[in-house]
Amino acid sequence: MIKNIIFDLGNVLLSWKPEEYLINNGFTKDSRETILKDVFRTPEWLALDDGTISLDEAAESIASKSSLNRGEIYAVFDLRTKILFPLEGNTRMLPWLKKEGFKLYYLSNFPEDIFDEVEAKYDFFRIFSGGLISAKAKVSKPDERIFRKLLDTYSLLPEESLFIDDTHANAISAETLGISVIHLSEPSSLKDKLQNFLGISIPV
Numbered sequence: 001m002i003k004n005i006i007f008d009l010g011n012v013l014l015s016w017k018p019e020e021y022l023i024n025n026g027f028t029k030d031s032r033e034t035i036l037k038d039v040f041r042t043p044e045w046l047a048l049d050d051g052t053i054s055l056d057e058a059a060e061s062i063a064s065k066s067s068l069n070r071g072e073i074y075a076v077f078d079l080r081t082k083i084l085f086p087l088e089g090n091t092r093m094l095p096w097l098k099k100e101g102f103k104l105y106y107l108s109n110f111p112e113d114i115f116d117e118v119e120a121k122y123d124f125f126r127i128f129s130g131g132l133i134s135a136k137a138k139v140s141k142p143d144e145r146i147f148r149k150l151l152d153t154y155s156l157l158p159e160e161s162l163f164i165d166d167t168h169a170n171a172i173s174a175e176t177l178g179i180s181v182i183h184l185s186e187p188s189s190l191k192d193k194l195q196n197f198l199g200i201s202i203p204v
Helices: 018-024 029-040 041-052 057-065 070-078 094-101 112-121 123-127 144-153 166-177 186-196
Strands: 003-006 103-106 130-133 162-163 181-185
Touching: 018 029, 029 041, 029 070, 041 057, 057 070, 094 103, 094 123, 094 162, 094 186, 103 144, 130 144, 144 166, 162 186, 166 181, 181 186
Parallel strands: 003 103, 003 162, 103 130, 162 181
Antiparallel strands: none
């Protein structure tokens, strides 16, 4: 019986589409490609998720290899809270699920500085019974250690837990630990997939 529902954040409860944001805000094709390649798709970006590098260290390292200077890199970092916004069709289900008796948690790859800002900004985080981000755990999904740390921290049983993530590798990793999973390839399908999995009707 499922008692705990564990949510990824990006593209499950929060929209995270950097390329779409850059297109919609007038960045040229060349600048978009440079930003995506030199910032969002770098080892430094992954290290920020892991909490093993500071923002200043990341900017310095990226600048040493990129046509972007440090000021431009910091400007891209500052866009993160603009790129992230709640998927309200999904977040509105959280209070109802909690009222029905489910314990709700989050588990997400996230740099610490931006998470603190986002957590303070959006009220739906108050609904969770707890959660863990990669930068604080010092390990990122799909590494099984981050799942084990969440389970251990909150004394959760895998067989009583459902994990929802948009990335297949993360879902597979959770599944190997005995956690039930929903691989959410499209955020708008969350309600249907939850209803089908739990065998309930969600009236919100």
